[in-house]
Amino acid sequence: MAENAEILQITTKDFFDKYFDVLMSIAGRTNTELLPENISSFEMLDNRYLLKIRRADTLVYCTGKAFSDCQNKTKKPYKTILVDCYLNDMTNLEVAKKVGYSRSRFGTLKQDALAEFTQRFNYWIQNQKFSPLVRAKKAICESR
Known part of the structure; x- marks a missing residue:
């Protein structure tokens, strides 16, 4: 890839x-x-x-590694939030009940989970030598 190639930056949302x-x-x-x-x-x-398939596979792998690396503590159940919202297709309300937080507190936790995911995803992208093709960035307002 050319040195002056642009990095595709997309919000995590x-x-x-x-x-x-x-x-x-x-x-x-x-x-x-x-x-x-x-x-x-x-x-x-x-x-x-095909290269397109391998690139998609690499991004999928980096997503899985980022999920896996996220914290999953009582006050920071980030892994549970991300896995349930994006892999298990649960609604925000279902996940909020599962982790035992109010809807408003859950919104904050999900924002924090997405921020942590973004950092870990970008780490794995670099680790896979996939950079500078794509980089996730956290948006100010994330919801689903």
Whole structure:
């Protein structure tokens, strides 16, 4: 890639709302493969696959690794929030009840979870030498 190539910067909200499902489809992956308990078994696609498919697969893998690396403490249940919202397709209300927080407090926690995800996703993108093609950035207002 040319040194002056632009980095695609997308908000984490847009990533999940517009691109995540498309990338999963292109890579031929299922949500189950990205669950934290399964990510260590994830096998990257080899060179027999088209570059577009391998790139989608790499982004999907980085997403799974970022989910897996997020904190999951009582006061910071970020992994649970992200996995349930984006892999298990639960609503915000369902996840808020599951983690035991009010709707307003859950909104703040989800913002914090997305911020942590963004940092970890960008780390894994760089780790996979996929940079500078794409970089996630946190939006001021995230919701789903």
